Amino acid sequence: MTADFDIIRAAYAELIVRDLAESRRFYVDILGLVVTHEDDEAIYLRAFEEYLHHSLVLRQGPVPALAALAYRVRSQAEVAKAAAHFESLGCSVEHRASGATRGIGEAVRVIDPLGFPVEFFYDADHVERYTRRYDVQGSGAISRLDHFNIFTPDVPAAQAYYESLGFRVSEDIQDEAGTVYASWLYRKATVHDIALTGGGGPRLHHIAFATHERNQIVNICDTLGAYRLSDRIERGPGRHGVSNAFYLYLRDPDGHRVEIYTHDYYTGDPDNPVVTWDVHDNQRRDWWGNPVVPSWYSEGSTVLDLGGSPITITERTETEESEVTIGADGFSYTRKGEAMPEYKLGNQV
Numbered sequence: 430m431t432a433d434f435d436i437i438r439a440a441y442a443e444l445i446v447r448d449l450a451e452s453r454r455f456y457v458d459i460l461g462l463v464v465t466h467e468d469d470e471a472i473y474l475r476a477f478e479e480y481l482h483h484s485l486v487l488r489q490g491p492v493p494a495l496a497a498l499a500y501r502v503r504s505q506a507e508v509a510k511a512a513a514h515f516e517s518l519g520c521s522v523e524h525r526a527s528g529a530t531r532g533i534g535e536a537v538r539v540i541d542p543l544g545f546p547v548e549f550f551y552d553a554d555h556v557e558r559y560t561r562r563y564d565v566q567g568s569g570a571i572s573r574l575d576h577f578n579i580f581t582p583d584v585p586a587a588q589a590y591y592e593s594l595g596f597r598v599s600e601d602i603q604d605e606a607g608t609v610y611a612s613w614l615y616r617k618a619t620v621h622d623i624a625l626t627g628g629g630g631p632r633l634h635h636i637a638f639a640t641h642e643r644n645q646i647v648n649i650c651d652t653l654g655a656y657r658l659s660d661r662i663e664r665g666p667g668r669h670g671v672s673n674a675f676y677l678y679l680r681d682p683d684g685h686r687v688e689i690y691t692h693d694y695y696t697g698d699p700d701n702p703v704v705t706w707d708v709h710d711n712q713r714r715d716w717w718g719n720p721v722v723p724s725w726y727s728e729g730s731t732v733l734d735l736g737g738s739p740i741t742i743t744e745r746t747e748t749e750e751s752e753v754t755i756g757a758d759g760f761s762y763t764r765k766g767e768a769m770p771e772y773k774l775g776n777q778v
């Protein structure tokens with residue numbers, strides 16, 4: 430059933446972290462996110478272009494997990510429509526009073542048909558927008574939250590669900606038999622607000638923040654090196670095939686994956702063409718053909734139900750992407766039809 434409420438964008442995530450102080454060092458001291466509010470229980474962070482109270486909540490807890498992904502809707506009236514929609518689907522629905530999450534007005538939090546805790550809100554406190562605060566932006570200068578990426582076992586079913594919420598596909602990865610390994614869908618006029626990664630789920634794959642310039646991503650890598658924290662770098666920096674974005678994947682102190690991302694493209698016209706990649710194309714996930722490290726395909730964050738308990742994972746029944754490329758990724762074809770080398774130069778196992 431098509432939803433009758435208007436989601437405008439991915440807006441914030443709430444992550445459970447074990448040590449607030451250590452997480453603060455990673456997200457504030459190194460990534461440079463701005464603290465809107467902090468107390469013994471949680472830290473509320475935003476990026477430099479953001480004027481809403483936060484785009485990331487770090488909440489102290491015993492086990493690292495995702496507590497919520499939140500989308501902003503176009504008006505407060507849409508929140509009630511969202512609640513009615515998910516009640517009609519038979520989903521668990523929690524009506525949240527204003528301030529249930531600091532800085533957020535009346536909202537609704539549901540367990541969606543894919544098993545994820547998802548919140549829909551409009552009203553939120555406005556705070557100082559640091560767009561021109563070059564005096565404090567630091568070298569990373571993260572501008573805004575860009576998207577969520579989730580593990581889900583059945584990508585076509587998840588895609589159909591998100592399309593029922595008004596999302597449109599920008600790119601996907603398929604094989605010759607039509608198996609869909611991953612899909613990217615948007616509401617705002619960029620490549621995606623949500624990416625669906627085929628795998629056991631519901632699990633969070635990553636949250637992603639955007640910068641305006643590629644060198645700001647390189648600066649973050651240099652800063653991590655200066656802190657002797659280069660082991661926080663999981664994958665990249667590099668250039669994606671899908672989305673065309675320049676990217677970097679980090680793992681925070683609890684193992685949550687955070688992507689820093691820039692330079693994707695506009696998708697706002699109604700006839701925006703879908704790009705479909707061959708799963709055997711070695712440039713699909715890294716345009717320069719660099720291998721995708723195995724942990725990127727396999728590791729993700731547990732998600733919690735509305736009562737705070739971990740949600741049971743359903744394994745994927747179709748083939749996994751890491752099974753259909755040769756060895757660890759990076760060993761598929763570069764030029765379709767040419768005999769594939771046994772290993773790419775600098776092979777890794």
Ligand SMILES: O=C1C=CC(S(=O)(=O)O)=CC1(O)O
Pocket residue numbers: 576578624637669670671672674688690713714715
């Ligand atoms: O944001 C993204 C854009 C592209 C890719 S991929 O690795 O190029 O498929 C992954 C991603 O979903 O993190």
Ligand SMILES: [Fe+2]
Pocket residue numbers: 576578624635637688690
């Ligand atoms: Fe991403």
